[in-house]
Amino acid sequence: MSSKKSKPASTKKSRSFSIKKLVSISLAICLLAVFAALGIVYHGVQELQNPIGISESKTFEVERGDTLRSVTQRLEDEGIIESGFWFYWVGRFKEQGRLLKAGEYWLSPEYTAMGLFPVLTSGKTVNYSITFIEGWNIREVLNELDNHPKLERLVHTTDPAEVAKLLGMEYPHAEGLIFPDTYFYRKGMSDLEVLQQAYRKTMEVLSREWKQKSPDAIVKSPYEALILASIVERETSVDSERKVIAGVFTERLRLNMRLQTDPTVIYGLGDSYEGNITRKHLKQATPYNTYVIKGLPPTPISMPGEASIKAALNPDVTGDLYFVAKGDGTHAFSKTLREHTNAVRAYQLKRRSDYRSSQ
Known part of the structure; x- marks a missing residue:
């Protein structure tokens, strides 16, 4: 019987060395791949720390129904971020998609791409x-x-x-x-x-102002106060005159006199008013013509501010029954018709070249 020949020891050692060498090379390649991948990831994350790609502030809108992918795509399309890939995957990892809130957001050039996440999920939208x-x-x-x-x-x-x-x-x-x-x-x-x-x-x-009204106030309801305030608002823009003018109207109402105020006439004319009030207009019957009707018109004629509402409810009743624009934005007040007629002659019939009304 012939015996099997055993392989030389040198051959076994050579094969063992080759396997070890292959394992080492494979391990080295894996490590290099891992390091390369880590390097790419590090570079991508670092890229998100750079300022976004705008030179001046602008708005960006997260629309209703937007997803992280659709927002990422628009940010990239508008040149706001450089890499939508990294923005998207970091956003996915941080679960930012479900936190997005619809609305317009104000973006500044100093923001980083990473810094966009807290902005777009804050709900602090642009106010106009x-x-x-x-x-x-x-x-x-x-x-x-x-x-x-x-x-x-x-x-x-x-x-x-x-x-x-x-x-x-x-x-x-x-x-x-x-x-x-x-x-x-x-x-x-x-x-x-x-x-x-x-x-x-x-x-x-x-x-609030109705609760603080003066005993001198003649209006019988908050709505009447609003109507009177709207007339005061149209008659003057001078704060110091509001209560005095409200006092004139209060006194006229108390004496059952017509208010005879041009702004109510103009309001009643509507679109037919062309910028110049005439005697015909003063005689034209409308629900707002206070040269024709007695008392207050049926509704306000303008939006009164707080100062005019205060004036209507806290009039300065001085006994004055008339006033006329002086041409410098203020008015001359009179207690009698004679005084008023003289004031009209002085300020209205001889208007200066620099005449201006209070409005």
Whole structure:
């Protein structure tokens, strides 16, 4: 019987060395791949620490229904971030997608891409402002809303009665019930929401001031106070005169005299008024012509501010029954018709070249 030949020891050692060498090379390749991957990840994360790609502040909108992927894509498309890949995957890891809040956000050049996450999930969206001016009427308010395209328009009428219905007012007419002030809104809010804020502000101010009215006040309800205040608002913009003018109207109402105030006539003329009041206008019968009717008109004629509301409820009753514009923004007050006639001659019939009314 022949015996099997055993392999030389040198061959076994050579094979064992080759396997070890292969394992070492494979391990080295794996380590290099891991280090390379870590390097790529580190580079990507570092990239997110760089300032975003805008040179000046701008807005960015997270729309309703947006996902982390759709937001990432728009950020990249608009050049705000350099790498959407890393932004997306870091966002996924940090579970930012479910925290996104819809709205417009203000982005500054110093923000980093990583710093966008707390911004876009904060809900601190951009606020815009709209200002309604004392003495405006409801049509001027609605016209101002047209200048704010980021508001959703739900009010498509200029009829004060229709506006009152839309706002759920307890009054049938919206004139005078929109408080003149500055209001803030976000993109997507409606004009109705802004008007509701302004209506609530009117009711708050009116309720507060009604509780503090003077015994000299002749108005019988908060709404009458608003009507009188709206006339005072249109007659003067000089704070020191408001209570005196309110006092003139209070005294005339007490004596059952007609108010005879031009702003009410102009309001009653509506669109037919072309900027110049005439004797014919003063005789034209409308519910607002206080040269024809006695007492207050049926509704306010403008939006009175807080100062005019205070004046209507706290009039300075001096015995004056008349006033006339002096041409420098103020008025001359008179207790008798003769004094008033002389004042008219002095200030109205001989107007200076620099004459201006109080409005």
